[in-house]
Amino acid sequence: MLPYGRQWIDADDERAVLAALRSDWLTTGPLVPEFEGRFAEAVGARHAVAVSSGTAALHVAAAALGIGEGDEVIIPAMTFAATANCVVYQGGTPVFADVDPATLLVDVDSVAAKITDRTKAIIAVDYAGQPCAYDELAELARDRGISLAADAAHALGARYKDVPVGAVARLTTFSLHPVKHITTGEGGMITTADDALAQRMRTFRNHGITTEHRERETWFYEMVSLGYNYRLTDFQSALGISQLRKLPAWLKRRQAIARQYDDAFTGNPVVSPLSRTPGATHSYHLYVIRLNLDELATDRAAVFRGLRDDGIGVNVHYVPVHLHPYYRERFGTRAGMCPRAEAAYEQILSLPIFPRMTEDDVARVIEAVMKITSAR
Numbered sequence: 463m464l465p466y467g468r469q470w471i472d473a474d475d476e477r478a479v480l481a482a483l484r485s486d487w488l489t490t491g492p493l494v495p496e497f498e499g500r501f502a503e504a505v506g507a508r509h510a511v512a513v514s515s516g517t518a519a520l521h522v523a524a525a526a527l528g529i530g531e532g533d534e535v536i537i538p539a540m541t542f543a544a545t546a547n548c549v550v551y552q553g554g555t556p557v558f559a560d561v562d563p564a565t566l567l568v569d570v571d572s573v574a575a576k577i578t579d580r581t582k583a584i585i586a587v588d589y590a591g592q593p594c595a596y597d598e599l600a601e602l603a604r605d606r607g608i609s610l611a612a613d614a615a616h617a618l619g620a621r622y623k624d625v626p627v628g629a630v631a632r633l634t635t636f637s638l639h640p641v642k643h644i645t646t647g648e649g650g651m652i653t654t655a656d657d658a659l660a661q662r663m664r665t666f667r668n669h670g671i672t673t674e675h676r677e678r679e680t681w682f683y684e685m686v687s688l689g690y691n692y693r694l695t696d697f698q699s700a701l702g703i704s705q706l707r708k709l710p711a712w713l714k715r716r717q718a719i720a721r722q723y724d725d726a727f728t729g730n731p732v733v734s735p736l737s738r739t740p741g742a743t744h745s746y747h748l749y750v751i752r753l754n755l756d757e758l759a760t761d762r763a764a765v766f767r768g769l770r771d772d773g774i775g776v777n778v779h780y781v782p783v784h785l786h787p788y789y790r791e792r793f794g795t796r797a798g799m800c801p802r803a804e805a806a807y808e809q810i811l812s813l814p815i816f817p818r819m820t821e822d823d824v825a826r827v828i829e830a831v832m833k834i835t836s837a838r
């Protein structure tokens with residue numbers, strides 16, 4: 463089965479991890495700040511804070527923004543549950559905005575319509591790897607006195623008007639899970655230009671303690687706020703440093719695969735690629751197609767099953783978060799609240815896209831999609 467995404471681990475990655483395992487530091491050693499420094503440089507950010515997952519990164523970001531009891535945070539309905547969950551961890555309420563049907567990026571007018579006196583922040587999501595309308599979102603956030611953060615789990619290497627994602631919003635979170643652009647097994651990163659926010663985040667990932675073990679010269683330390691253990695290990699950082707070197711080549715490969723899919727599906731009456739926004743560089747974590755169900759004899763489930771039977775590991779990203787039972791029961795969300803995200807959910811499929819795919823793999827996906835969607 464060709465999966466929709468997959469890591470690529472080479473001999474140099476293995477050597478880097480082995481060297482870290484044989485060193486004095488398994489965690490809280492020198493490779494963590496080295497990885498942070500290189501990551502910050504790669505995305506043009508002043509600070510990068512490494513944590514144990516993309517979900518931890520979101521929690522750290524929500525805490526740093528001061529999200530608390532009674533605060534509302536606007537997030538797009540079309541995202542992974544973790545984007546909303548981080549708000550709930552802090553006692554806040556996620557408010558779901560609808561998406562633009564052409565790109566599935568958060569719709570700025572829908573965000574504006576959902577702002578209330580209790581809104582504290584917007585967490586935008588660069589769905590599939592395409593940057594959202596940051597200028598418009600930043601202007602809205604500024605006008606209404608709220609913060610703009612970005613869940614860029616899909617968008618490492620993407621650029622908005624030539625500024626790398628990671629240097630656009632006040633806080634940007636990344637995931638280093640194996641299906642994402644680079645991996646540390648589990649891992650995450652938060653970037654910011656704000657010194658005080660970066661300091662707060664480093665404290666939060668380490669129990670709320672102000673000085674980290676390595677820096678302590680005496681027995682004394684203080685816990686100044688409630689934090690967690692969200693630290694990334696040194697051997698994971700070793701893998702991250704090694705993986706980061708490959709990011710430019712891997713981005714090119716993802717973009718080349720996407721171009722082949724675009725060429726194959728453009729003009730197809732049944733299969734439409736999502737729209738591209740001008741002025742942005744897409745990093746193609748996902749390649750999402752929409753099925754024109756009116757032109758199809760079968761439904762999305764049949765196409766999904768047919769492709770899986772053919773060995774093509776398609777997936778669906780995502781069930782709109784407000785439709786999950788937890789959100790319905792706890793926050794009273796329901797179908798009809800974000801109609802464009804809900805309609806898109808019935809039509810979308812994510813096709814395999816990852817740097818190690820061969821030309822034959824790409825051709826096989828195209829052929830399988832063509833075959834199953836031309837059966838009317």
Ligand SMILES: *Cc1c(COP(=O)(O)O)cnc(C)c1O
Pocket residue numbers: 515516517518541542544545587613615616637638639648649650
């Ligand atoms: C992957 C992902 C996350 C969570 O990252 P983990 O590293 O798996 O915790 C959060 N948001 C989005 C949009 C993601 O795709």
